Amino acid sequence: xLDAVVPLAAxxxxxxxxxxxxxxxxxxxxxxxxxxRDRLGLxxxxxxxxxxxxxxxxxxxxxGARCDSESHSYCYHFSDELVQGWEWSERYPSQPEILRxxxxxxxxxxxxxxxTFGARVVAARYDEAENLWxxxxxxxxxxxxxxxxxxxxxxxxxxxxKIDGIADFQGKWYHTGEWPHEGVDFTGKRVGVIGTxxxxxxxxxxxxxxxxxxxxxxxxxxYSIPARNAPxxxxxxxxxxxxxxxxxxxxRSTVNGHPWRIxxxxxxxxxxxxxxxxxxxxxxxxxxxxxxxxxDVLTNEEANRIVSDFLKKKISQIVxxxxxxxILSDIDxxxxxxxxxxxxxxxxxxxxxxxxxxxxxAEAIERITATxxxxxxxxxxxxxxxxxxxxxxMTGPLxxxxxxxxxxxxxxxxxxxxxxxxxxxxxxxxxxxxxxxGPGSPSVLTNMPVAIEQHVDWITRCIADMRKSGQTxxxxxxxxxxxxxxQVQEVANRTLxxxxxxxxxxxxxxxxxxxxxxxxxxxxxxxRRICDEVADKGYEGFALTR
Ligand SMILES: Cc1cc2nc3c(=O)[nH]c(=O)nc-3n(C[C@H](O)[C@H](O)[C@H](O)COP(=O)(O)OP(=O)(O)OC[C@H]3O[C@@H](n4cnc5c(N)ncnc54)[C@H](O)[C@@H]3O)c2cc1C
Numbered sequence: 001x002l003d004a005v006v007p008l009a010a011x012x013x014x015x016x017x018x019x020x021x022x023x024x025x026x027x028x029x030x031x032x033x034x035x036x037r038d039r040l041g042l043x044x045x046x047x048x049x050x051x052x053x054x055x056x057x058x059x060x061x062x063x064g065a066r067c068d069s070e071s072h073s074y075c076y077h078f079s080d081e082l083v084q085g086w087e088w089s090e091r092y093p094s095q096p097e098i099l100r101x102x103x104x105x106x107x108x109x110x111x112x113x114x115x116t117f118g119a120r121v122v123a124a125r126y127d128e129a130e131n132l133w134x135x136x137x138x139x140x141x142x143x144x145x146x147x148x149x150x151x152x153x154x155x156x157x158x159x160x161x162k163i164d165g166i167a168d169f170q171g172k173w174y175h176t177g178e179w180p181h182e183g184v185d186f187t188g189k190r191v192g193v194i195g196t197x198x199x200x201x202x203x204x205x206x207x208x209x210x211x212x213x214x215x216x217x218x219x220x221x222x223y224s225i226p227a228r229n230a231p232x233x234x235x236x237x238x239x240x241x242x243x244x245x246x247x248x249x250x251x252r253s254t255v256n257g258h259p260w261r262i263x264x265x266x267x268x269x270x271x272x273x274x275x276x277x278x279x280x281x282x283x284x285x286x287x288x289x290x291x292x293x294x295x296d297v298l299t300n301e302e303a304n305r306i307v308s309d310f311l312k313k314k315i316s317q318i319v320x321x322x323x324x325x326x327i328l329s330d331i332d333x334x335x336x337x338x339x340x341x342x343x344x345x346x347x348x349x350x351x352x353x354x355x356x357x358x359x360x361x362a363e364a365i366e367r368i369t370a371t372x373x374x375x376x377x378x379x380x381x382x383x384x385x386x387x388x389x390x391x392x393x394m395t396g397p398l399x400x401x402x403x404x405x406x407x408x409x410x411x412x413x414x415x416x417x418x419x420x421x422x423x424x425x426x427x428x429x430x431x432x433x434x435x436x437x438g439p440g441s442p443s444v445l446t447n448m449p450v451a452i453e454q455h456v457d458w459i460t461r462c463i464a465d466m467r468k469s470g471q472t473x474x475x476x477x478x479x480x481x482x483x484x485x486x487q488v489q490e491v492a493n494r495t496l497x498x499x500x501x502x503x504x505x506x507x508x509x510x511x512x513x514x515x516x517x518x519x520x521x522x523x524x525x526x527x528r529r530i531c532d533e534v535a536d537k538g539y540e541g542f543a544l545t546r
Contacts, residue, residue, distance in 0.1 A: 014142070015134065015142035015143055015144040016045070016142070016143050016144070017132075017143075017144045017145065018042075018043045018044060018045045018143065018144070018145040019036070019042035019043045019044060019145060019146055019147065020036050020042055020043075020044040020045075020145050020146065020147040020148075020149060020463070021044075021045055021046075021047065021133065021135055021143055021144075021145035021147070021148050021149070022036075022044060022045070022046045022047070022149045022150075022151050023046070023047050023048075023121050023124075023135075023148075023149070023150050023151060023152055023401065024046070024047075024048060024055060024150065024151035024152045024153060024156075025046050025048035025050070025052075025053045025054070025055065025106075025111075025115050025117075025151075026053070026054060026055020026056055026057075026058075026102070026151065026153055026156075027055060027076070027102070027448065027449055027452050028055075028151035028153070028436040028437065028452045028455070028456065029046050029048065029055070029115075029149075029151030029436075030046075030053060030102065030105060030106055030109070030111055031076060031078065031452065031453060031456045032044075032046075032149055032151055032436065032456045032459065032460075033045075033046050033111050033114055033115070034109045034111060035456055035457070035459075035460040036460060036463065037114060038109070039460060039464075040460065040463065040464055040467070042463070044114065045114050045115070045116065045143065045145075046111075046114060046115040046116070046151075047115075047116050047119040047120075047121055047135065047137060047141070047143065048115055048116065048117050048118075048119060049118070049119065049120035049121075050117065050118075051117050051118055052099075052103070052117065053102050053103060053106045053111070053112070053115065054098070054099045054102045054103070055102075055153050055156065056153060056155060056156065057095050057098040057099045057102060058099060059156070059177055059178060059179070060095060060176060060177055060179060060199075061095055061179040061180075061181060061183070062174075062176040062179045062199065062202075062203050062386070062388075063184075063186075063203050063206035063207055063210075064202040064203045064204075064205060064206035064207075064344070065094065065095035065176075065179075065199075065202060065203075066092050066093060066094045066095060066098075066202060066229070067092050067093050067094075067098060068092065068198065068227070068287075068288060068341070068342050069092075069258065069288075069447045069448075069449075070091055070092065070258075070259065070287065071088035071089075071090060071091060071092060071093045071232070072088060072240045072244075072247065072259065073247070073251055073257075073258060073259045073447050073449075073450075074093065074098070074447065074449060075088075075101060075449060076105060076449060076453070077244075077248045077251070077449065077450070077453060078453055078457075080244070081108075082105055082108060082109075083244050084241065084244075085104070085108065086101060086104060087237055088101075088232060088237075089231060089232060090229055090230065090231055090232060091227070091228070091229050091230055091231075091232060091287075092227050092229045092287075092342075116137075116141065118139060119137040119138075119139055119141055120137055120138040120139070121135055121136070121137055121138075121401050122136055122137060122138045122401075122402060123135070123136040123401070123402045123404075124136075124148055124401050124402065124403045124404070125403075125404050125408070126148075126404065126405045126406060126430060126431065126432075126433070128406055128407075130144075131146065131431070131432070131472055131473055132144045132145065132146060133145050133146070133147070133148035133432065133433070135148065146432060146472065147432045147433075147434065147463060148432065148433045148434070149433075149434045149435075149436060149459060150397075150398060150401065150433070150434070150435045150436060150438070151436045152397035152398060152400075152401065153397055153437070154391075154393055154394045154397070154437055154443050154444050154448075155177075155390075155391040155393055155444070156177075156391065156396075156397045157391055157392040157393075157396030157397045157400055158175045158177040158178050158391060158392075159389050159390050159391050159392045159396070159509060159510055160175055160387055160389065161194070161387070161389050162511070163365055163367065163368050164366075164367040164368070165367035165368040165369055165374075166368045168368065168369060168370050169368050169369070169370060169371075169372075169385065170370045170371060171371075171372075171382055171383045171384055171385065172184070172383070172384050172385075173384065173385040173386070173387065174384070174385075174386055174387065175387045175389070176199045176200075176203060176386065176387065176388045177199075177390075177391060184384065185210075186207055186210040186211040186384065187210055187211075187212075188211075188212050189211050189212055189383040189384050190211070190212055190213045190215075190372075190381060190382050190383045190384075191207055191211040191213070191214050191215070191382065191383065191384045191385075191386065192214075192215045192216075192217060192372070192373055192380060192382040192384070192385045192386070193207060193214065193215075193216050193217065193385075193386045193388055194217045194365075194373075194385065194386070194387050194388065194389060195217070195219070195387065195388035195389045195390065196216065196218045196219075196220065196221070196222050196388070197220075197222065197338075197339065197341065197388065197389075197390055198339055198341040199388040199390065200216070200388035201222065201224050201341040201343045201346045202341075202343065202344075203386065203388055204216055204346060204349055204355075205343070205344060205345045205346055205348070205349045207386065208349050208352055208354060208355045211354065211384075212354065213354045213355075213356075214354060214355045214356070215355075215356050215357075215358060215373075215380050215382070216355065216356070216357045216358065217358050217360055217365065217373065218327065218328070218357055218358065218359055218360060219360040219361070220331075220332070220333075220338075220502065221327065221328055221329065221330050221331045221332070221359075222331065222338070222341060223308070223311045223312075223331060223335050223336075223340060223341070224340075224341045224342060224343045224346050224347065225282075225283065225286060225287065225288070225290055225311070225340070225341075225342050225343070226283070226286045226342065226343060226344070227286050227287055227342040227343060227344055228284075228285065228286030228287065229286075229344055247259050251447065251450050252450065252454075252524075252525065252528070253525050254523075254524065254525060255523035255524060255525065255526075256442075256445060256446045256447060256523070256524060257442075257446035257447035257448070257449075257450030257451060257524045258288065258289070258292070258446075258447045259447075260289055260292055261292070262292045262294075262295055263292060263293050263294060263295065264295055265294055265295065266294060266295060266296045266300070266303060267294045267296055267297065267300070267302075267303035267306050267307065268296070268300070268302060268303055268306075275306070276310075278293050278294075279293070279307070279310045283314065286342065287342055288340065288342060290307075291307070291335070291336050291340065294307075297335065297336060298334075298336055298337070298495050298496055298497065299494065299495050299496065301334070301496065304334040304335060304336075304337075304496055305334070307335045308331070308334050308335040311335055312329045312331060314347075315328050315329040315347055316329055318347040318348055318351075319347050319350045319351065320351050321350065321351070324350045324356075324357050325350075327357050327359045327362075328347065328350065328357060330359070330361075333499075333500040333502070333503070334496050334499065334500065337496050337497050337499065337500040337503065338500055338502075338503040338504075338505070339444070339503075339504070339505075358375065358380070360375070362377070363375040363376045363377035363378070364376050368385070373385070389509070390504055390509055391504070392509075392510045392513070393444065393504045393505075393507070393509075393518070394419070394438075394439045394443070394444070394507075394518045394519070395415060395419050395439060395507070395513075395518070396510070398411060398435065398438070399411065399412050399415075403430065403433070405427070405429040405430035405431070405433070406429045406430070406431065407429070409429045409430075411427065411430065414427065414428075414429060415427075416514075417514050417516075418507075418514040418515075418516030418518075419438070419439035419440060419516065419518055420440075420481055420485055421435065421438055421439060421440040421441075421476070421481065421484070421485075422440070422476035422477070422480045422481045422484050422541055422542070423440060423441060423484060423527075423530070423531055423534065423541075424437070424438040424439055424440035424441025424442075424443065424455075424519075424520060425438060425440075425441065425455065425458070425459070425476075425531075426474070426475065426476040426542065427476060427481075428475065428476050428477070428478050428481055429475075430475070431473045431474060431475040432473060432474060432475075434455075434459045434462075436452060436455045436456065436459070437451055437452060437455060439518040439519065440484060440485070440488055440518070440519075440520055441455065441519065441520050441527065442519060442520050442521070442522075442523070442524045442527050443519050443520075444505070444519050445505075445519045445520075445521055445524075446524050450524060451524060454524070454527075454528050454531070458531050458532075458535065461535060462474065462535065462539065465535070465539070466544065469544075470546060471544045471545060471546055472545070472546055473543075473544065473545045473546070474539065474542050474543070474544050475542065475543050476541065476542055476543075477541055477542065477543055479541070480540075480541025480542070483541075484541075487520075487522070488517070488520050488521075488522075489517065491520065491521050491522040492517040492521050495521055497517060497521060498517050501515065505517060505518060505519060506518070
């Protein structure tokens with residue numbers, strides 16, 4: 001094993017040397033540490049910017065933050081012991097409960113002793129002569145390792161829109177993805193929320209209940225389906241305990257890692273009456289499953305239009321003020337071609353007297369002033385502004401690491417025109433670097449713990465196989481990357497996702513970001529098969545050397 005102290009070539013300072021360095025201590029980094037340390041017996045270490053484990057659930061503490069995956073599916077599945085030792089309380093767990101769960105897993109697996117908290121990685125450089133990665137943190141830590149594994153998440157780099165005047169604002173402002181741990185008191189305050197994606201839709205009902213007045217600034221109107229969150233019954237908890245293996249098998253065999261299968265029928269094959277009945281039932285059941293009622297919601301324009309119309313009508317039925325209803329249902333994209341939110345009383349919130357919605361299509365924000373937000377039509381006085389404006393998704397957290405590979409090639413430059421990887425796992429020119437849920441893999445299109453476990457298991461197997469055969473270097477081949485990128489694009493083009501040009505899947509929420517559909521949409525189960533075949537064939541498409 002490599003565990004030792006070596007001089008850092010670039011800085012001539014001593015660095016701690018490990019077999020593997022992992023960046024990030026969310027679902028991904030924690031499981032990767034456990035796999036390499038406890039299964040392979042390697043010296044592995046995690047560097048984490050936050051002061052605790054949890055990743056997404058450590059940072060996103062905004063009011064109403066909760067999971068859209070159902071609790072029994074949103075957890076580790078690799079260990080029966082972990083599953084049996086934990087009981088979820090609600091259908092959709094809240095942020096505090098998920099954070100407690102991840103601390104429970106970290107403690108059970110005794111992970112924290114191999115994590116350095118408060119360590120933000122600011123540079124990672126591959127040294128070809130040594131075949132080592134050198135990593136530096138903002139806090140002055142220097143580390144080196146044979147393998148570098150990024151577990152930085154797809155949604156961990158907060159996206160703050162560049163609006164003039166933000167520094168002039170005399171009130172308080174917050175980004176939902178970097179929420180203060182002590183919380184925010186909205187009592188008696190005039191609050192503005194900018195953004196109506198999944199996060200805004202969760203936060204708006206909760207903030208409106210506390211604030212004196214809430215103004216929602218909506219750029220893109222959105223669909224939302226009631227979550228119908230509720231405490232789990234004893235019967236359901238028993239069902240999960242007794243049938244977990246089966247539930248896990250279903251999650252691993254489906255397109256998106258959720259614990260249900262997609263019905264094999266077309267929206268167009270059923271009568272209007274039957275279809276309506278199916279939609280109404282799905283609406284009453286709540287949650288993400290509505291889109292699984294038919295196989296062609298995301299591939300057939302007519303099928304998608306029918307579902308979209310059903311959901312738009314629901315908005316007009318719930319929201320009593322016709323002017324507000326018109327703004328909220330003026331949706332310009334097909335259902336689920338952007339991340340589909342689910343909610344608890346979102347549209348109902350607009351029936352409150354203290355809530356207004358401003359369409360930024362009709363009146364663009366001009367600037368933030370000392371006292372509020374100024375649009376092209378007027379000024380909105382505010383005490384607090386909440387930016388629910390999402391993330392520089394998928395590539396943002398990787399670029400923040402300032403990774404340079406062979407010949408000091410910067411990842412940022414290599415991906416200038418958009419991310420290019422083999423299986424979302426490796427990049428040409430960056431040997432022994434693995435990117436968990438990297439662009440080019442199913443990642444954000446799935447119930448993510450399923451995608452994370454598949455990546456971690458694959459990387460662990462790959463490193464174990466390399467050690468068995470005495471190989472010390474693995475790097476994706478250029479041809480394999482070319483072929484994979486064609487596949488990623490081809491499957492995306494067969495869906496309606498690429499028709500919605502302003503989604504963050506395409507990078508459209510960040511000015512200047514190339515418009516490339518980043519995740520692999522061919523389905524989690526198919527992707528798993530492809531990765532397994534690649535490994536079975538001796539890591540086809542990768543160059544392995546001693
Ligand atoms: C509000 C919200 C709701 C979500 N809901 C769902 C859901 O319902 N279902 C679902 O499947 N997914 C959901 N997701 C996606 C969620 O990110 C994943 O499910 C999962 O938590 C990702 O785990 P991860 O370990 O890959 O990344 P993260 O949880 O994002 O962890 C990454 C870690 O890396 C650290 N890090 C990043 N950069 C650096 C650096 N330079 N140096 C050191 N450390 C660094 C971060 O601090 C963070 O702790 C949601 C995301 C958000 C933001």
